[in-house]
Amino acid sequence: MMFNTPHQEGLSRLPMMEIHCSKYWRNSPHSIMAGRWFVIFAFIFGFSHFSWGEEPFRTFTASSGQAFGGRVLSYEGQTFYIEGKDKKLYPVPFKQLSPDDQKYLIQIAREGKIPKGDPRKLDAMERPDEKPSVVSNSEETTNPRPIAKPKPSFRKGSFFAYKPVNLGQDPSLAMESKNVVSLPGPDEPVDFTNHVLPILEERCQSCHNAPYDKNGRTIHPKAGLRLDTYEWVMKGNLDDTVVEAGSLENSYLYEVITLDEEDDMFMPPKGGALTAGQIDAIKRWIEEGAKPSAGGTGNTASDMGKGISFHNHIFPLIEERCLDCHSEPYVKNGRTIHPKAGLRLDTYEWIIKGNLDGTIIEKGNAEESTLHAVITLDADDPEIMPPKGEPLTEEEINMFKQWIIEGAKENPSDTFVPEKKEDISAKPTGNEKVLSLVDQLSKRLKPPSKPQMDAAQKSGALVTLLSARHSMVRAEFSSGPNLIKNDAIGALSGIKNNVSHLDLSRTSVTDGVLSEVKKFKNLTWLNLKNTSITDRGVEKLTSMPYLTYLNLVSSKVSDQSIKSIETLTKLEELYLWNSDVSEQGIARLRKALPETKILH
Known part of the structure; x- marks a missing residue:
């Protein structure tokens, strides 16, 4: 017969106690049959009527063969507390003792000879030297909650008597507050x-x-x-x-x-x-709704007039609809699961940072923010976010939009100063230059025909118009990119003048592909992340007049590419993480391209 034990709790030194059993059990005959009924009733009634006598000293043997002397005081979970002859208390795991010792412990636990719990936590019970209490048949034994130790008191002015307070809080009101x-x-x-x-x-x-x-x-x-x-x-x-x-x-x-x-x-x-x-x-x-603040709405926009709070309004919705795919990496079945598209949305900092492709929020401008764009797509659009469940409601979308317009602040009280809009023809800033440039290029070209688009799809790329009003297209090899080699780009030749965005990331292309890419004269956005492109390939990009975005993350480029990149004076964003470009090279690029956002 096995016995169940509670889980192990913390330890504290308090004296043990003794509860005396009822006179009816004390006077039971010591026969075999009586002993069997003794054990049965002990299990049924939880040992509440048995005495906790003082066990004698005996020799215990560890599973390793080492012997030691001591007596058992109590048990808790799978741990037995044994007092050594040196008067010290030793918590000993049940499984670390010999089979004979285990049988002995099971027996004394069944017979109620030792109490449950850490002997140092039984302060609320009677001590062995106190007068025992006799419990009658009609009475029920209860174990009062352990009395907490009194907190230490310090003299007035003692260093240890001071309590830490928040910055700006009056120390004299700290405890009261x-x-x-x-x-x-x-x-x-x-x-x-x-x-x-x-x-x-x-x-x-x-x-x-x-x-x-x-x-x-x-x-x-x-x-x-x-x-x-x-x-x-x-x-x-x-x-x-x-x-x-x-x-x-x-x-x-x-x-x-x-x-x-x-x-x-x-x-x-x-x-x-x-x-x-x-x-x-x-x-x-x-x-009350598990709200982040008293009276707050948590994840609705009913009080948007007071200003949007990231923690009170935006994050609860992101947590509910986005974190299944865009949370921090975690291990599942021995494999690390990374967030989709390398985009984490589990903290304010990660949301503002975006991913390797760039930021997803343009503070103050919802129309140019990728986050706002993907949640406002048509319900049947394959790019709509979130991809599962119902699309966001109009109220929720408006909440995101207002938050971005207000500056995508973490707290409503934070200050946001919008960047001044300048004449784009004189000195464009941020993504305005990319969007305006694409608009200008679009006006000079006719939209590609359906046969041209169908032929381009045979390259293995996903080819789509930037929008209904654009004649420019985006081509990306997102399906099986490792199977895409240099010759795939040839199928795009029929629409090469219409391609403004080209994504070759994670493909198996080499420097040779850029001999064809440089013929895409209206290309403004080029992603070569995680490819085998080297300095030799980058040299071929110097003839591209409209390139404003270049991603060379995890490529083979080094400082030898700096001279070529310096000629790309229209670059607004340059990504060089995990490349062989040195810190000195980055400093040189920042000096040569002061208006370019360079991430390394």
Whole structure:
């Protein structure tokens, strides 16, 4: 017969106790049959009527063969607490003892001779030298909650008596202020930052905080669950979310903090249960919609007139609709899963950064922001985002649009100064130059015919018009790019004057392909990321008059390409990450092309 034990909790030194059994069990005859019924009733009634006697010293043998002397005081989970002859307490895992010792421990646990729990945490129970209490048949034994240790007191003015306060906060009001915001009033809306986060910081973040380095090793949060920010709390972990706004039944966080303390899944596992007030604050916060701020809307645009907040309005929607594909890398079945298109949207910083192809947000200009463009496509467009589920609602799209127009700020109170718009013919700035240039080129050309487009598709590229009003097209080899070689570009020759955007990233092309690409005189955008292009190939780009975007990430180019790149005076964006171009080379390029955004 096996016995079940609770999970292991934290340790603290408190004296053990002794509970005396009822007189009916104390006077039971020591026969074989009585002994069998003794064990059966012990399992049924949880040993509440048996005495915790003091076990004698004996010799234990570890699984390694090493012998040591001691006596068992108690057990907790799969750990038994043994007092050595040196009066020190040793927590010993059950599986590290010999089979004979394991049988002995099972027996004394079954017979109720040792209590459950760390002997140093049984302060609320009777001590061995105190007068024993006799429990009658009609009485029920209860184990009171361990009494918390009193907090140390320090003399006035002691260094250790000072409490850290927030920047700009009056230290004299620090403790008073902390008490005010620690728990919400009965009729006060629950605020995550002021009411819920302090509880998580105090009781949960020792195990569920951001990863950190310790002795050269990265310590990750337990169960992959971070509870240090609103975004991480709502994100949950790889298994599932832990908070379901408005639903206590589906909120795992609430479930584990309200379990019985003897349950293996009870949280927090150390320091005892949360107080009734703390549990009530988390309960009310979930019932009120698990909002990031008291009275906030979380993921709707009903209060957009007050200004768009990234954390209150934008991120909850991104979290719900985008992070399945655009979250941080994670390991699944031994394989690292990277975000699609190399685009992470799990933090404000990553959203503003964009990916290797460029930024997705032009602050202050929604029409030129890729993010806004892909969420406003037709529902049947293969490029619409998000690709799964229903398209975003008009209200949600307007919320994104207003956020971008306001400057894509992290907080509504942040300052955003729009760039001054200058005459584009005199000195264009940012993407305006690319878009205006494409418009100008489009006016000089006729749209390609259907037979021309059909012939171009045979190259293996996805060939599409930039828009209904454009005669310019984009060609990208996104399907099976590793199978695309230099000869594929020949199928585009019939529309070479109409190609303004050409994506050859991740293909198997070599320098030779650029001998054909340089004939695309109206090309403004060229992506050669993750190809075998070298300095020799870059030399062939010097004759391209309208090139404004060039991506050479993870290519074979080096400082020898600098002289060629310097001639591309219309370049607005140049990407050289993971190439062989040195820091000195980058400095030279920035000096030669001061208006070009160079990322290295």
